[in-house]
Amino acid sequence: MERSDIRGLTETELEELCRSLGKPAFRGRQIFDWVQNKAVGGWREMRNISAEDQKTFQERLFFQPLALKKEQRSQDGTRKYLFQLPDGEAVECVLMNYDRRKHRDRRTVCLSTQVGCPVGCVFCATGQEGFTRNLTVGEILGQALDICRLLRAEDPEFSLTNVVFMGMGEPFLNYDQVIKAIRILNHERGQKIGMRRITVSTSGIAPRILDLARDNDQVGLAVSLHAASDEERDALMPVNRRYPLEELMRACQEYTALTRRRITFEVALTAGQGSKETARRLALLLREQLGHVNLIPINPVAGSGLKRPLTEEVAEFASLLTQAGIPVSIREEKGTDIDAACGQLRQRREES
Numbered sequence: 601m602e603r604s605d606i607r608g609l610t611e612t613e614l615e616e617l618c619r620s621l622g623k624p625a626f627r628g629r630q631i632f633d634w635v636q637n638k639a640v641g642g643w644r645e646m647r648n649i650s651a652e653d654q655k656t657f658q659e660r661l662f663f664q665p666l667a668l669k670k671e672q673r674s675q676d677g678t679r680k681y682l683f684q685l686p687d688g689e690a691v692e693c694v695l696m697n698y699d700r701r702k703h704r705d706r707r708t709v710c711l712s713t714q715v716g717c718p719v720g721c722v723f724c725a726t727g728q729e730g731f732t733r734n735l736t737v738g739e740i741l742g743q744a745l746d747i748c749r750l751l752r753a754e755d756p757e758f759s760l761t762n763v764v765f766m767g768m769g770e771p772f773l774n775y776d777q778v779i780k781a782i783r784i785l786n787h788e789r790g791q792k793i794g795m796r797r798i799t800v801s802t803s804g805i806a807p808r809i810l811d812l813a814r815d816n817d818q819v820g821l822a823v824s825l826h827a828a829s830d831e832e833r834d835a836l837m838p839v840n841r842r843y844p845l846e847e848l849m850r851a852c853q854e855y856t857a858l859t860r861r862r863i864t865f866e867v868a869l870t871a872g873q874g875s876k877e878t879a880r881r882l883a884l885l886l887r888e889q890l891g892h893v894n895l896i897p898i899n900p901v902a903g904s905g906l907k908r909p910l911t912e913e914v915a916e917f918a919s920l921l922t923q924a925g926i927p928v929s930i931r932e933e934k935g936t937d938i939d940a941a942c943g944q945l946r947q948r949r950e951e952s
């Protein structure tokens with residue numbers, strides 16, 4: 601019989617499994633607590649589950665923590681992890697603000713949803729890799745759980761407060777797995793991360809924006825916009841040919857109508873692009889939207905030919921956007937010294 605990944609199951613699924621094995625349902629709740637709340641690394645740590653029960657469960661469930669291949673620590677408290685998956689593929693994820701002195705109240709993990717990415721945006725290191733496969737629910741959650749487990753070895757009180765789906769991959773092309781992972785992260789007997797503290801970032805898969813509004817209206821949405829015209833956006837993000845700006849903007853409006861939540865429009869700024877004209881066109885495009893622009897200085901990846909703007913250029917463009925009537929924030933870049941910033945995640949395949 602095929603075995604399921606213990607980390608990819610909801611509490612209800614574990615309870616049902618227990619019932620089907622003739623065991624009390626609360627055993628399922630105990631397992632859920634060990635896996636999703638206590639973030640243990642294996643069966644042996646589940647002290648209230650007898651060895652005999654464990655053996656029965658192991659015939660139906662496998663428990664395989666992700667293998668930590670590399671950890672990098674930035675001066676700003678950001679940490680980047682490279683995890684190897686059971687089939688030998690690898691993903692990167694990032695923990696931001698792990699600096700107890702400066703950030704007491706926010707520990708944000710940035711999760712990957714795919715190995716590589718099929719969208720192929722020209723400015724993105726992951727996109728340049730091509731696409732290998734979707735991550736399973738257990739692998740998506742495994743990143744958060746293993747980071748939690750590793751950090752608790754240093755600090756038993758450690759807990760995550762926020763989750764962003766902004767790592768490798770396009771979350772909306774792995775929709776069902778991402779939604780299930782979100783529900784488990786939010787579960788009151790799991791990591792208990794509030795829906796409003798979870799953000800999904802998409803390159804603009806318009807129909808899925810509406811699905812999210814219907815399925816989970818409290819989850820935050822970030823839309824990677826990056827350009828104000830189809831012509832420019834086509835050149836940067838091939839997904840725009842499938843879902844052009846008009847369709848994307850319509851989906852965004854419907855999203856806010858359904859959820860009443862503000863959208864974050866991500867705009868990566870390249871050196872020399874921040875003109876008054878660009879600001880005006882963005883303002884026109886976003887005129888009917890409820891949301892704000894989050895300005896990201898582009899992180900140049902090899903081969904893209906794009907250049908990072910100067911800090912003054914970013915500030916100047918931000919004030920042009922403000923003058924044009926768009927609320928704007930500037931992204932504080934994390935972990936640039938360890939290539940952990942937006943768009944820099946890429947598993948470098950080691951030559952064997």
Ligand code: SAH
Nearest residue numbers: 724766769770801802803824898899942943
């Ligand atoms: N696939 C999703 C989420 C992962 S990318 C998406 O595209 O939204 C997370 C964010 O990083 C996106 O806003 C993306 O556009 C941005 N990004 C990618 N490459 C970048 C780069 N080189 N510099 C700055 N931001 C980048």
Ligand code: SF4
Nearest residue numbers: 717719721724727803
């Ligand atoms: Fe994929 Fe997002 Fe990178 Fe585009 S920016 S290639 S959608 S991960």
